[in-house]
Amino acid sequence: MAYQPELIGGHLALDLLNTVSWRLDPTRIVDRIATPEALTIWTAAVGLGGEPASYERVAAVREVVYDVVLPIARGLAPGDLHELQRLMVVALERATPAGLRPLDWPGVDAVDELVLAAGRLLEREDLSRLRECQDGDCGWLFLDRSKNASRRWCSSGDCGNRARAKRHYQRTRIGSEA
DSSP: OOOOOOOOSSSHHHHHHTTEETTTOTTTOEETTOSHHHHHHHHHHTTOOSSOOOHHHHHHHHHHHHHHHHHHHTTSOOOOOHHHHHHHHHHHHHOOOOSSOGGGOOOSSHHHHHHHHHHHHHHHSOGGGEEEOSSTTTOOEEEOOSTTSOOOSSOIIIIIHHHHHHHHHHHHHHHHHO
16 A cells, blocks of 8 residues: 555644654654655655655755754754754755745755745744644654644544543553452
């Protein structure tokens, strides 16, 4: 079965970060875009068509952005911004003006678009709504756009169901031991 991207981060940069599943569990970690076919499927799903992207460049951007954004999701200061700044300078130097809003200039390729998307995430989004999935091993990030800012999992149907099933099992197990 072909790779089916899960675009649940609420932002292109977060969907890029979420291409690594079970990031916090080294025994289960899976890079969902490690094959050329999967990377092509993902870039098409997020609207970054054109020339095939280099996996090495995409993966490098993904790790730089993750190192910056994860601490923010955990309520801490952002990670080191210098490498992201360097990538953004390169992407902006290569960008072609397309309108009146300079930071909306399109990048030359998919990698530049991903770098510029990370900059837009940090510049334009309400980072107090940035969350890390509460499943202890998941590691996915998302923008909580719910009215009362109560979203807990990357996916209620995946990590949320596992958490609810685990709680139910513990309750019934404790009840049966009494």
